[in-house]
Amino acid sequence: MVYFFFYNHLVDENLIKILDYNSLISNAFTYVNLFDKKNNLLNISKIDEENIKILEGKLVFFPNYTLEEILNRLSFIDKIKYTDRTIYKLEKIHTYIKNSKEVYNAYIIY
Numbered sequence: 001m002v003y004f005f006f007y008n009h010l011v012d013e014n015l016i017k018i019l020d021y022n023s024l025i026s027n028a029f030t031y032v033n034l035f036d037k038k039n040n041l042l043n044i045s046k047i048d049e050e051n052i053k054i055l056e057g058k059l060v061f062f063p064n065y066t067l068e069e070i071l072n073r074l075s076f077i078d079k080i081k082y083t084d085r086t087i088y089k090l091e092k093i094h095t096y097i098k099n100s101k102e103v104y105n106a107y108i109i110y
Contacts, residue, residue, distance in 0.1 A: 007057030028059035
């Protein structure tokens with residue numbers, strides 16, 4: 001079982017359900033240093049105080065799969081791939097459920 005924070009193209013719940021129909025999806029957000037949707041730029045600082053911009057997305061819990069299995073499944077969804085990128089980063093971040101005090105450590109890919 002694994003948590004992911006998805007943003008941009010992967011906030012579409014139909015795409016998320018392709019990964020795992022049994023996934024649990026919540027509206028969520030995280031703090032980042034920079035997000036430029038137009039130019040496809042995302043930066044997350046190692047210094048928490050520098051992450052002051054809110055990035056909205058979905059917190060997704062995959063109860064039936066490991067991290068490796070979800071990464072493998074993601075590689076088959078062409079609709080979410082960036083045409084100008086071949087290398088991605090994977091990090092764990094604090095993710096906050098909207099209208100709640102719940103906080104999760106979730107993986108983010110950028």
